[in-house]
Amino acid sequence: MEGERRVGVAIDFSPCSKQALRWAVENIVRDGDYLILVNVQPGGYYEGTEIQLWEASGSPLIPLTEFSNPAVMKKYGVKTDAEILDILNTVARQKEIVVVTKVFWGDPREKICEAIENIPLSCLVIGSRGLGKISRILLGSVSNHVVNTAACPVTVVKNTDHED
Template identity: 35%
Template sequence: MRVMVAIDDSDESFYALQWVLDNPFSRLMTAPPPPAAAAAAGHDSGSGLLTLVHVQQPFQPYGFPAASSAGVSVFYPTSTVVYSVRKSQEEISAALLSRALNMCRDKMIKAETLILEGDPKDKICEISEEMNVDLLVVGSRGLGKIKRAFLGSVSDYCAHHANCPTLIVKPPPKEASSNK
């Protein structure tokens, strides 16, 4: 069984990963399937695999208009600034996936990581199809209808556009704080 979990910097995505690791079907990723089942599923590996995918937004260096005595000029970020931003994005992605890999190692689950660049909802659906994923798992931020309409929902998009079953893990219920 090949499972893909989308990871971002939200607690909800790590909750979804923890849910995957804590539930019984995670055993499918540690024990090798019978040879006939693996051949029928079209997988060449002897056991399941968990893929952790993080999609970072592409950095678009924009020009900044500035007024001067000669008129309006446009200033663009230097190559050093662009390099610095991209390096920072890579470090953030690596840290997120490292945290997720450590969670998998603690449960003795075999996992691989992917870092992609682009629109998260499109890239997650594309890569899940390319990799013949059996199950796509995404966390839900719990947006209301209005916020979801304006901000969009990666989980909602994946549920409707991914070519594999998609499991949306809702965040845990918030504890009611008691005022004593």
């Protein structure tokens, strides 16, 4: 991946992360890029020994063919989404890009920032749930933390489906 643009999209399969993926595909990703999905699963006890090995550094890069296979993704604790798979397969074919996924376990704020540095990513697109000020103070905002600490440009895509 040396010298290639590596466009990251933080994805948790929520409506706002799907919107961020659509935005990235339409506005940033160009022919020949690497599109790297960064998924963070909650930390905790897992039966799979692979997950215990990968907990600190994340999974290996998972190609789109494996990401499309529910049986393969089950060992990572990830349930794939048909809409996301459709978007990824279409963009991979149309723009001739390489699509891979990297799964992390733990706090999304920390793990997304680690992914940016360790992969390393050229830029990152992340969705925002559009929390109100009170919720953002109480729960913390993943996108806000990433914007303020990331080592690359970050684009936050607001959820337009959110009702105030």
